[in-house]
Structure formats: structure tokens, C-alpha cells
Amino acid sequence: MTVQTTVQPQESLAGSVVIVTGAGSGIGRAAARAFARAGAHVLGVGRRPGALAETADGHAGIATLSADLRAPEAPRSIIDAATDRWGRLDVLVNNAGATAMMPLAETTAEGIDGLLSLNVTAPSLLARAALPHLLRSKGSIVNVSSTYGHRPLPGAAHYAASKAAVEQLTRSWALELAGGGVRVNAVAPGPTESQALSAAGLPDTAVEQIKRDEAARIPLGRRGEPDEVASWIVRLADPATTWLTGQVLAVDGGLHLT
């Protein structure tokens, strides 16, 4: 078998078609823009049309689709929106996710369902809908886990459990799809500037305290910027990354070492 291994990253993503979920803010916005800068056609998905429009502003390669990933029709309509427009799909970035504090004493069925439906079920069903196209393009999936996909998080066990599930989906799909030429990898970001903490419903003072505590625990001494995570999402997705699958890459300023 002859394998092309000499493609340059900037050339190989040009013209490819990428779906990024949660593209209206944070890591997803940075990833959508980074793929567009690399010459890809990007479909950015999220619920807020205004936030998505801001992501696409000034980036001709980004189209947007407002959709709730938990809606039953979402996987089909998202994949159709990309393939109807560009005729193919090369990369699925399962980035959208939510954080929720939920100590065991306050754990509810609704709380668990809410986290797992967005962090685990939605990316699974989107990947299923994307699969025929990814098999055709020999494309790839990049999932977004977290430091807490492989470390305990007291007070937010179900968030940690949902990201542990993402890491096992990544490894299992990597093996399952390797024969079809589809690579599956993940990034596991450490604490990164985004709307995640305020979206979890925490008051501003609590958010600031958590940010200070996190920065103090990170060996490189600060929280990450979305671009610092996005650049690795792009590298994992790049077809030039020909021989890497099933990896969960910690992008966390060294937090996983502590």
C-alpha cells in the first residue's frame, strides 16, 4: 500500500469541509476561525445566531447554522447543511459542551440527563450522521474532552464522567473506524478563557475566584487562551497528520502532570 505522507498542513486542509459545534464562543469560535484561515469551508453550529454571526464576521470561509444539538432532527439537518452546500465532509469537531456543578447531595435525574445529552449523546449522534461522509473522504473526528475527563472533579462528578465518556468514545471509535481510514482524536483542554463558567450559572465573584485558583494550580502559571487549544484541534484534524488516531492530547499548561 502506498501512503501519501508528505502533504504540508496548510495545503491539506485547503478546500476541505469542517463542522465545528459550539462555534459561537470560546474554543469553538477559535477553532472555526483557525480552520477558515487554513483554507477550509467551515459550518459553525450553535444555538445563538448573533454569536455565530460574530464568529463568521470577516471570515469568508465560515457559514453558520443555528441549531440545538439536543433536538432529534439536529444531526441530520447539520450534516445536510454542510454536504448540500459543499458536497462533502472531511472533519467533524465535537466541541459544544456544558459544565455544571452538581455535588452528589444535589444530584438529580434532570441534571444528569442535561449534561449527558449535550456532552455525550449529541456528539455521538452527530458522528453517526457524519460517518458515511467521513468514510468517503477518509476524514477525521476531533472530540473535545477536558482535564477532568481523566482527573476527578469534586462537586462536578457528572461533568467529569461525561468527559471520561468522551475520551472512551474517542479511543473506541478510533479502533472501530481505523479500517475505514477515519481517524478519531481528542483534545483535553485545561482551564481556558471562555463563557463556560458564566454559562454554568455561577455568579461573577465565584467565577473570578475559580479563575484565580485554577491559574495558581497550573504549572505554566495561567489559564489558556482558546487559540492555544484551537491550534491543536486543527493539527489533529489535518489530513497531513496521517498516522495519529485514538489520542487524547492534554493541552493544559501541564495541569495533568500535577
Ligand SMILES: NC(=O)c1ccc[n+]([C@@H]2O[C@H](COP(=O)([O-])OP(=O)(O)OC[C@H]3O[C@@H](n4cnc5c(N)ncnc54)[C@H](OP(=O)(O)O)[C@@H]3O)[C@@H](O)[C@H]2O)c1
Ligand atoms: N473553557 C474551559 O476551561 C474548558 C476546559 C476543558 C474543556 N472545555 C470544553 O471545551 C468545549 C468548549 O467550551 P468553551 O470553554 O469554549 O465554552 P463556551 O464558551 O461555553 O462554549 C460552548 C459552546 O457550546 C454551545 N452550545 C451549548 N449548548 C448547546 C446546544 N444545546 N446546542 C448547540 N450548541 C450548544 C454554546 O453556544 P450556544 O449557547 O449559542 O448554543 C457555546 O458557544 C466544551 O466541550 C467544554 O466542556 C472547556
